[in-house]
Amino acid sequence: MAVRIYHRRRRYHWPELQLNIWILVALSSSAICLGIFAWFMTVQNDLQLEVPWLFPYMITTSALGIFFVILILVLAAQRFLLPGIIIVGGFILFVLWLTGLVETSLQLYGVLANVNDNCRIYVDGAGREVGDGWRTLAWITEENICNCWRTAFAFELVNTIFYVWMIIMSWQVNRDLYR
DSSP states (O other): OOOOOOOOOOOOOOOHHHHHHHHHHHHHHHHHHHHHHHHHHHHHHHTTOOOOTHHHHHHHHHHHHHHHHHHHHHHHHTTOOOHHHHHHHHHHHHHHHHHHHHHHHHHHHOSSSOHHHHIIIIIITTOOOOSSSHHHHHHHHHHHHHHHHHHHHHHHHHHHHHHHHHHHHHHHHHTTOOO
16 A cells, blocks of 8 residues: 655745845845945055955955845745745844944944044045046045945945844744735
8 A cells, every 4th residue: 555645835925025125135235345345455455454354254244145145036936935044044144244334333433543533534624626636536535435434334234134124024924924
């Protein structure tokens, strides 16, 4: 007598709009931070200065964030997007992004010789340079560096919050709250 065993796979109902918004924001935030910190690292190397640990750390964290979003897209395409995978991966990336956010905020707004004060004194306080010359080019570059620091901080904050949101959403999907 033959016995057939049927395995029923549980179906999870993901809120499509929220998931798509999360994917778009997490992917773009990770890509922006990856580009900013890769450029910072290139500038430090060109100036033959020591590279702070934050730059390669954020490049790695951003690359992991991009890989995680791509993994989510692949799993969603195969209808195998499990909340447990998202909760574990989201928590790991939340901790990584939070660590980068704390260090970036210390560099940007710290007590001694922080980037924001230097930007206010030497770039914003110096006045806008105009004309065709090396001073204008130097001022534009300095302003770009200041704006990149602020942008990186903002997108790290957004990504950190969005990973908490993804963990909560995955928990709700696991509890079948989206029906």
